[in-house]
Amino acid sequence: MDDVQEMRSPGTLHGASPSYTLGKRRTDHNLLIPEAELKGLGAELHYTQRGGDITFHGPHQAILYPIISLRSIGIGARNYVETLERSMIEFASVYGVKARAGHKGETGVWVGDRKIGAIGVRISSGITSHGLAFNIDPDLKYFEHIVPCGIADKEVTSLRRETDDMLLPSEEVIHEQLVSCLAKAFSYDDVVWKEDPSFILDNQEEYKD
Amino acid sequence: MAARFLWASRVASHLRISGAQRGFSSVVLKDLKYAESHEWVKINGNKATFGITDHAQDHLGDVVYVELPDLGLSVSQDETFGAVESVKATSDINSPISGTVVEVNEVLTESPGLVNTSPHEEGWIIKVELSDACEAQKLMDSDKYSKFCQEDYAKH
Numbered sequence: 001m002d003d004v005q006e007m008r009s010p011g012t013l014h015g016a017s018p019s020y021t022l023g024k025r026r027t028d029h030n031l032l033i034p035e036a037e038l039k040g041l042g043a044e045l046h047y048t049q050r051g052g053d054i055t056f057h058g059p060h061q062a063i064l065y066p067i068i069s070l071r072s073i074g075i076g077a078r079n080y081v082e083t084l085e086r087s088m089i090e091f092a093s094v095y096g097v098k099a100r101a102g103h104k105g106e107t108g109v110w111v112g113d114r115k116i117g118a119i120g121v122r123i124s125s126g127i128t129s130h131g132l133a134f135n136i137d138p139d140l141k142y143f144e145h146i147v148p149c150g151i152a153d154k155e156v157t158s159l160r161r162e163t164d165d166m167l168l169p170s171e172e173v174i175h176e177q178l179v180s181c182l183a184k185a186f187s188y189d190d191v192v193w194k195e196d197p198s199f200i201l202d203n204q205e206e207y208k209d
Numbered sequence: 210m211a212a213r214f215l216w217a218s219r220v221a222s223h224l225r226i227s228g229a230q231r232g233f234s235s236v237v238l239k240d241l242k243y244a245e246s247h248e249w250v251k252i253n254g255n256k257a258t259f260g261i262t263d264h265a266q267d268h269l270g271d272v273v274y275v276e277l278p279d280l281g282l283s284v285s286q287d288e289t290f291g292a293v294e295s296v297k298a299t300s301d302i303n304s305p306i307s308g309t310v311v312e313v314n315e316v317l318t319e320s321p322g323l324v325n326t327s328p329h330e331e332g333w334i335i336k337v338e339l340s341d342a343c344e345a346q347k348l349m350d351s352d353k354y355s356k357f358c359q360e361d362y363a364k365h
Contacts, residue, residue, distance in 0.1 A: 024292065024299045025274055052297035074361060076268025077298040104271070107297040121298040124289070126246075149297075 006067040007179065018043040018058035018142060023050045023120055030054040030147040043142065050130035052107070052120030053150030060137040060158075060171065062178050068186070071126035081119055083185050084132050085109055088117040091134070091181040097162045106151055109134075114157035118149055135159065136174055235264040235358060238329050242345060243354035244305035246287070249329060252345055257306055260333040261293070261324060264358050270295040272324040275317040275334065282310045284337060286344050291334065293324060306344045308337030 020043060022028055030053055035045055043058075057063055070080055085101040088109040092099040099116060102108045109117030117134045137160035148156050159168065168174065241249040247265035251258045266272065274294035284290040284304035292299045313335050317323060324332040349357060 049299060051294040051299040077300050078268060078270035078296050081296040081298055119297045123298055123300040
């Protein structure tokens with residue numbers, strides 16, 4: 001019998017609205033500029049129920065939300081997050097970028113001391129939501145206005161930055177490659193793409209006081 | 210480009226994920242009752258204490274945050290009452306039995322790691338006043354829970 005799982009990709013690579021997002025702990029002290037100034041940057045602030053600290057999402061990132069029943073594949077949060085990390089590391093290696101998982105307490109994917117991929121997940125009744133964001137070529141200046149993921153004094157990087165002069169394929173191709181790495185890591189055989197032009201970001205629950 | 214969905218199917222018999230399969234080795238205490246979502250309950254008259262099991266904390270990783278409910282909250286069996294965060298993942302905690310919250314373990318706010326180091330003792334999460342003692346019958350005893358976890362390991 002097949003398990004069918006789902007992956008959502010709300011980050012429209014070319015049109016994602018720049019936004020800063022917070023996790024369940026609402027660590028807004030890691031936003032270094034007043035919220036009022038965000039509009040001037042063309043960015044929004046969203047509160048979510050995921051784990052993790054503050055991060056930035058915007059154009060030229062691959063943002064993937066796997067919706068998986070962890071109970072059906074028999075793993076817990078730690079294993080799941082490690083698999084997400086492994087997928088991004090393998091994906092980076094396709095471009096000759098030597099990435100690694102974070103040290104203890106620094107979940108995510110790093111190249112040296114520079115963060116290239118971020119993770120923030122919610123698990124509810126064993127089902128995952130939210131997921132990962134991999135920097136393909138976002139405007140890294142946006143990260144200067146936060147303490148990314150609550151980890152100070154560490155840079156943020158991107159595939160573009162780590163591959164220097166290399167000619168990268170289109171973002172659509174890059175996106176699909178990352179998805180393949182994820183599918184492989186979770187032992188999925190079959191991958192079917194569907195388009196939904198009216199997709200609403202219902203995975204990003206939003207609430208403010 | 211519009212947002213895209215990906216459906217992936219996976220043959221359930223495939224061995225997933227690398228990493229050595231280890232045998233079930235978590236601690237299971239005899240005098241507690243257990244829910245399938247890996248919470249334990251200690252019943253004392255009409256009061257009960259809950260937490261998550263050793264098996265659960267091991268699968269979560271290092272807990273960095275525990276979201277505690279408010280006092281007086283009504284909790285229902287198998288429904289979410291709080292959450293723990295570990296490795297950038299927040300995982301909902303379900304109530305193994307219904308009741309009203311009368312005490313929460315405030316120490317977890319400063320020391321969330323107690324959930325990992327002492328899941329059955331210092332890492333207790335909430336105490337409730339039971340609303341229906343019969344619900345305890347739906348829970349597993351320690352032998353059944355051990356078996357449940359072992360089957361979990363064997364399956365995957």
